[in-house]
Amino acid sequence: EKNNNFYHNVFAFSAPILLCLYYFFPVCKIEVPERLTVSHEALIKTGLADRCISVPVREATDADILLVHSEEYLEAVKKTPYMTLEDLQEFTLQYGDVYFHPNIYHCAKLAAGAALQLVDSVMTGKVRNGMALVRPPGHHSMRSAASGFCVFNNVAIAAQYAKQQYGVKRVLIVDWDVHHGQGVQYCFEDDPSVLYFSWHRYEHQKFWPQLKESDYNSVGKEKGAGFNINVPWNKVGMKNSDYLSVFCHILLPVAYEFSPDLVLVCAGFDSAIGDPEGEMCASPDIFAHLTHLLMNLAGGKLCAVLEGGYNLTSLPQSVCQTVQTLLGDPAPRPANLDGPCESALESLHCVRSAHRQYWSCLKHMTFIFTASSNNSLLLSPAELPTSDVTTKRIKLAEEEEDKLKKVEEEKNAEEEVWPEPPKRVAPAVRTALVLPNDVACPDGCKHVNTSQVCLLVLLQGCSDVSGFAQAVLGLLLPLGYEYDPSLVLLARTPDSGLCDSVWQQLTGLLQGIAQGHTLVLMQVRRRRRGGSISVYLLLHFWGGLDRWQVF
Ligand code: SS9
Ligand code: ZN
Numbered sequence: 256e257k258n259n260n261f262y263h264n265v266f267a268f269s270a271p272i273l274l275c276l277y278y279f280f281p282v283c284k285i286e287v288p289e290r291l292t293v294s295h296e297a298l299i300k301t302g303l304a305d306r307c308i309s310v311p312v313r314e315a316t317d318a319d320i321l322l323v324h325s326e327e328y329l330e331a332v333k334k335t336p337y338m339t340l341e342d343l344q345e346f347t348l349q350y351g352d353v354y355f356h357p358n359i360y361h362c363a364k365l366a367a368g369a370a371l372q373l374v375d376s377v378m379t380g381k382v383r384n385g386m387a388l389v390r391p392p393g394h395h396s397m398r399s400a401a402s403g404f405c406v407f408n409n410v411a412i413a414a415q416y417a418k419q420q421y422g423v424k425r426v427l428i429v430d431w432d433v434h435h436g437q438g439v440q441y442c443f444e445d446d447p448s449v450l451y452f453s454w455h456r457y458e459h460q461k462f463w464p465q466l467k468e469s470d471y472n473s474v475g476k477e478k479g480a481g482f483n484i485n486v487p488w489n490k491v492g493m494k495n496s497d498y499l500s501v502f503c504h505i506l507l508p509v510a511y512e513f514s515p516d517l518v519l520v521c522a523g524f525d526s527a528i529g530d531p532e533g534e535m536c537a538s539p540d541i542f543a544h545l546t547h548l549l550m551n552l553a554g555g556k557l558c559a560v561l562e563g564g565y566n567l568t569s570l571p572q573s574v575c576q577t578v579q580t581l582l583g584d585p586a587p588r589p590a591n592l593d594g595p596c597e598s599a600l601e602s603l604h605c606v607r608s609a610h611r612q613y614w615s616c617l618k619h620m621t622f623i624f625t626a627s628s629n630n631s632l633l634l635s636p637a638e639l640p641t642s643d644v645t646t647k648r649i650k651l652a653e654e655e656e657d658k659l660k661k662v663e664e665e666k667n668a669e670e671e672v673w674p675e676p677p678k679r680v681a682p683a684v685r686t687a688l689v690l691p692n693d694v695a696c697p698d699g700c701k702h703v704n705t706s707q708v709c710l711l712v713l714l715q716g717c718s719d720v721s722g723f724a725q726a727v728l729g730l731l732l733p734l735g736y737e738y739d740p741s742l743v744l745l746a747r748t749p750d751s752g753l754c755d756s757v758w759q760q761l762t763g764l765l766q767g768i769a770q771g772h773t774l775v776l777m778q779v780r781r782r783r784r785g786g787s788i789s790v791y792l793l794l795h796f797w798g799g800l801d802r803w804q805v806f
Pocket of ligand 1 (some may be wrong): 259352392395403404432434463523525530563564
């Protein structure tokens with residue numbers, strides 16, 4: 256409603272999505288109302304909105320907001336709806352990159368409240384997971400300051416609320432927005448009950464918000480040391496392989512060791528291709544994989560809350576990929592994966608070194624990862640150059656070159672073209688159980704003929720669970736992703752030494768590849784060479800597959 260600055264509109268719609276739309280007088284060129292309208296429309300058009308359950312939004316109360324923000328700050332923001340435009344402008348100027356409109360206080364309360372409604376729905380078991388589409392974003396706002404389009408820190412409030420309201424012991428916050436959520440970092444720096452992970456465009460501190468504390472060596476303070484993980488991107492143009500490498504080699508091992516009770520995602524999509532802020536090259540379907548990989552943690556309790564995302568084409572695509580994955584549909588085949596680029600590899604190494612003393616999953620790594628000649632997601636240990644020297648040398652050499660490139664890149668980012676993610680189809684029946692004739696089918700199962708199947712994983716006995724987790728996350732997963740098979744076949748023998756929960760994790764993780772085509776073979780009684788015979792027979796049976804592999 257262009258003529259009315261004070262107009263606002265709020266929609267709640269089929270959740271697990273919570274949607275809070277508001278119209279904001281366009282002062283800011285990129286954090287615009289259309290971000291929500293295009294995302295909402297895309298969810299409707301793809302039929303995803305219909306598959307979600309409706310959760311109403313509410314305003315966050317003063318008590319909710321005070322979980323993270325100071326009374327002085329809350330009182331100051333409360334006054335903004337009554338300020339003259341001049342006063343508003345002055346108020347705005349004390350903060351960095353944030354725009355106050357007379358409506359924003361109301362909208363910010365709804366944005367935080369939407370995140371809390373989602374937490375309630377997930378924690379009470381009403382829904383398994385969900386996404387809150389909200390504006391304004393939250394991850395930059397601090398205890399007593401607005402910043403970077405953010406007024407209240409929606410996700411930080413949600414984390415404190417979950418702890419207070421539900422006695423949640425450990426919360427993992429994954430911030431895949433392209434900016435560093437410094438507000439979240441400051442809030443939980445000394446708190447070991449919240450593990451905050453953020454990757455962000457950094458360019459050796461040249462990129463906004465240009466903070467020293469966004470670098471990899473800010474690991475948390477006091478009791479919270481080790482519970483803050485920053486992965487700085489020192490170059491633009493990071494792609495799917497870089498994102499997946501960081502998940503496989505940093506975030507997931509640590510997350511599994513941390514073992515959260517709830518996962519919150521600062522779901523910013525300015526880390527996708529075409530975004531004018533991020534200038535990265537990851538395709539929207541990567542978010543299906545990032546989501547999938549997090550859905551196995553915390554018993555699936557995951558709340559994604561929108562942060563950034565400023566390209567009105569890649570934003571709705573990324574939102575749909577995330578929501579479709581939350582709904583349980585198999586992730587699309589990841590396209591053209593190779594290894595991480597040199598700069599990502601360097602960040603990866605720095606982060607792992609900085610965190611080795613805190614996480615046993617990172618301890619055993621005594622060498623640096625280098626880009627091997629066969630550039631691969633599977634990183635190979637090599638000789639250790641001193642990282643600081645490398646960092647400085649690369650930094651100096653890059654500076655000049657970067658300056659020149661920058662102007663060109665900014666111009667190009669928004670004009671970038673990429674293929675629309677192909678439509679993802681899910682089979683009507685998600686899982687089939689094929690049982691011997693004399694075994695009763697458990698309740699809720701249907702008998703079906705299975706015809707599709709896929710990659711092969713045959714694991715020999717492994718009694719060391721943490722070693723096993725490392726092997727799966729650091730070796731099997733990257734390998735599986737890169738190999739891109741059409742079927743994953745898991746053979747479980749009685750001597751595997753793995754308990755059910757570990758087995759469940761493994762199965763869940765591997766469902767991210769081969770479009771979820773997974774076949775699990777369980778050998779109940781041990782027969783001589785029985786396992787290998789059945790595997791052989793299956794391979795023979797599915798001989799028409801284009802790729803297969805036995806481990
Ligand atoms: C420098 C541009 C900084 C702030 C971006 C905030 C993004 C929130 N003038 N822009 S996700
Ligand atoms: Zn952002």
